[in-house]
Amino acid sequence: MIGILAAIGRAFLEGLAALGRLVMFAGTALGHMVRPPFYPRLIGRQMIEIGYFSLPVVALTTLFSGMVLALQSYTGFARFSAEGAIATVVVLSMTRELAPVLAGLMVAGRIGAAMAAEIGTMRVTEQIDALTVLSTDPYKYLVVPRLIAGATMLPLLVLIGDILGVFGGYLVAIYKLDFNAAAYLRRTADYLEFMDVVSGLVKASVFGFLVALTGCYHGYNSKGGAQGVGQATTNAVVSASILILVFNYIITELFFAK
Amino acid sequence: MSEPPNPPKIQLNGVRKAFGQKVVLDGIDYTLDEGESLVVIGGSGTGKSVLLKCILGILKPDAGSIRIDGEETVGVRGEEREKHLQKIGMLFQGSALFDSLPVWQNVAFRLIQGQGMERKEAKEIALGKLAQVGLAAPVAELYPAELSGGMQKRVALARAIASEPEIIFFDEPTTGLDPIMADVINDLIVASVRKLGATTISITHDMASARKIATKIAMIHGGRFIWAGDAKDIDRSGNAYVDQFIHGRAEGPIQMAVRRP
Ligand SMILES: Nc1ncnc2c1ncn2[C@@H]1O[C@H](COP(=O)(O)OP(=O)(O)OP(=O)(O)O)[C@@H](O)[C@H]1O
Numbered sequence: 075m076i077g078i079l080a081a082i083g084r085a086f087l088e089g090l091a092a093l094g095r096l097v098m099f100a101g102t103a104l105g106h107m108v109r110p111p112f113y114p115r116l117i118g119r120q121m122i123e124i125g126y127f128s129l130p131v132v133a134l135t136t137l138f139s140g141m142v143l144a145l146q147s148y149t150g151f152a153r154f155s156a157e158g159a160i161a162t163v164v165v166l167s168m169t170r171e172l173a174p175v176l177a178g179l180m181v182a183g184r185i186g187a188a189m190a191a192e193i194g195t196m197r198v199t200e201q202i203d204a205l206t207v208l209s210t211d212p213y214k215y216l217v218v219p220r221l222i223a224g225a226t227m228l229p230l231l232v233l234i235g236d237i238l239g240v241f242g243g244y245l246v247a248i249y250k251l252d253f254n255a256a257a258y259l260r261r262t263a264d265y266l267e268f269m270d271v272v273s274g275l276v277k278a279s280v281f282g283f284l285v286a287l288t289g290c291y292h293g294y295n296s297k298g299g300a301q302g303v304g305q306a307t308t309n310a311v312v313s314a315s316i317l318i319l320v321f322n323y324i325i326t327e328l329f330f331a332k
Numbered sequence: 333m334s335e336p337p338n339p340p341k342i343q344l345n346g347v348r349k350a351f352g353q354k355v356v357l358d359g360i361d362y363t364l365d366e367g368e369s370l371v372v373i374g375g376s377g378t379g380k381s382v383l384l385k386c387i388l389g390i391l392k393p394d395a396g397s398i399r400i401d402g403e404e405t406v407g408v409r410g411e412e413r414e415k416h417l418q419k420i421g422m423l424f425q426g427s428a429l430f431d432s433l434p435v436w437q438n439v440a441f442r443l444i445q446g447q448g449m450e451r452k453e454a455k456e457i458a459l460g461k462l463a464q465v466g467l468a469a470p471v472a473e474l475y476p477a478e479l480s481g482g483m484q485k486r487v488a489l490a491r492a493i494a495s496e497p498e499i500i501f502f503d504e505p506t507t508g509l510d511p512i513m514a515d516v517i518n519d520l521i522v523a524s525v526r527k528l529g530a531t532t533i534s535i536t537h538d539m540a541s542a543r544k545i546a547t548k549i550a551m552i553h554g555g556r557f558i559w560a561g562d563a564k565d566i567d568r569s570g571n572a573y574v575d576q577f578i579h580g581r582a583e584g585p586i587q588m589a590v591r592r593p
């Protein structure tokens with residue numbers, strides 16, 4: 075019994091320590107973000123990497139989520155004759171919840187992993203040491219551009235995801251469930267509030283930051299050869315996903331809890 | 333008491349570094365004057381690369397003092413540290429080229445990122461340095477992964493000397509090169525040192541190379557410099573360890589931890 079408690083306690087402390095190191099890393103990076111030199115070229119490159127190349131996967135995920143959402147809520151709501159609400163259900167779930175979380179998780183798998191692998195490889199091949207020796211701060215050169223790109227590009231992706239998700243719901247409602255197009259669109263617009271979209275975009279920005287942060291952190295601190303880099307990649311994706319789910323709750327609470 | 337007019341370029345005092353239980357450097361003392369070329373020899377894993385990284389500040393020594401131009405570098409950060417680093421060029425043992433950048437941008441990296449030089453001008457200089465290490469212009473557009481190991485080494489050398497630093501570290505500059513290219517590199521190191529008036533520390537296992545580059549030689553063993561002196565005295569060091577090393581004999585005071593068949 076004591077043994078189990080001790081193990082739980084140790085794991086808990088270990089987790090706290092890891093969180094503390096991540097927060098310190100973020101603090102250092104944010105400190106470097108506001109001090110020159112800046113690397114606009116690198117920020118641009120990361121924005122393309124995150125924004126443009128993640129577009130297909132985010133588009134597909136949100137489109138199909140919107141479609142399945144319409145179908146599910148129709149069959150569910152039909153039991154108490156509330157089919158009319160599905161337009162509202164689709165648009166609210168997409169903007170407030172599904173688009174940011176799904177895009178965040180997708181980007182964590184795609185971008186977070188790639189960042190951890192790239193920076194991890196630079197660490198184990200001494201390229202990060204070489205940066206330092208060549209008078210370039212690795213935080214400014216590697217970490218800051220990724221954080222900026224993550225925090226700015228994910229909201230853009232989510233905005234597109236919102237639209238595609240609603241469009242997916244619309245397609246299913248009109249062509250499969252025989253809704254009236256004009257009425258569906260009106261119901262979509264009627265109950266949607268500005269805050270619904272904004273909260274989703276704020277989430278997206280935080281998630282984008284978290285994905286880039288964990289990717290950079292695990293890459294930066296990777297040890298050993300190829301195995302260490304592989305470990306860093308896995309850790310980056312897992313911790314990004316957990317943080318996204320936790321922060322998703324916190325931000326929802328901040329926006330909507332009365 | 334006033335400072336002497338010219339403090340030694342690099343001064344090491346009781347430099348110690350351990351990784352966990354394992355003591356790698358156990359009190360290194362050495363004074364290197366301006367314009368001298370020190371070659372550090374010693375077996376694999378004796379801490380030669382670690383010593384260079386301590387001087388660069390990439391690793392923090394557990395104890396001791398490292399002075400460059402008379403100024404303490406251990407524990408300094410920010411702009412102070414930047415000032416020291418700007419004087420130093422380094423050729424990493426594994427080359428450590430940036431694989432996301434083409435060769436010429438690797439060579440010109442400090443000129444562009446560190447000194448804010450125009451890309452066009454920096455490229456000119458980079459091409460010049462590449463030519464010095466025997467690499468033609470088309471190579472400049474390739475990426476490091478597209479080069480052979482020896483070519484990577486030469487690019488790394490060009491990068492180390494590109495900003496014409498006062499101090500240059502060469503960590504095994506000729507390992508992995510054919511003997512002719514190795515000699516070209518040796519000549520190049522000697523020439524650039526003479527041209528720049530640079531102070532250098534080189535690490536090598538290649539005694540031919542050591543004899544060519546060095547004005548001073550030190551041998552590291554068991555975490556200390558067990559012998560140090562002028563390069564010309566290496567053959568009459570009277571030190572059994574040094575003799576065993578320079579003649580490459582398996583028998584002697586240095587015992588390799590291998591099982592004999
Ligand atoms: N970052 C590190 N963490 C833990 N141990 C390290 C680290 N760097 C070096 N070491 C250990 O320090 C010792 C000295 O390493 P170093 O790279 O300086 O050897 P070396 O003299 O350069 O050898 P070689 O001639 O093979 O390059 C080795 O035993 C190595 O395992």
Ligand SMILES: [Mg+2]
Binds near residue numbers: 380381382425503
């Ligand atoms: Mg070494």
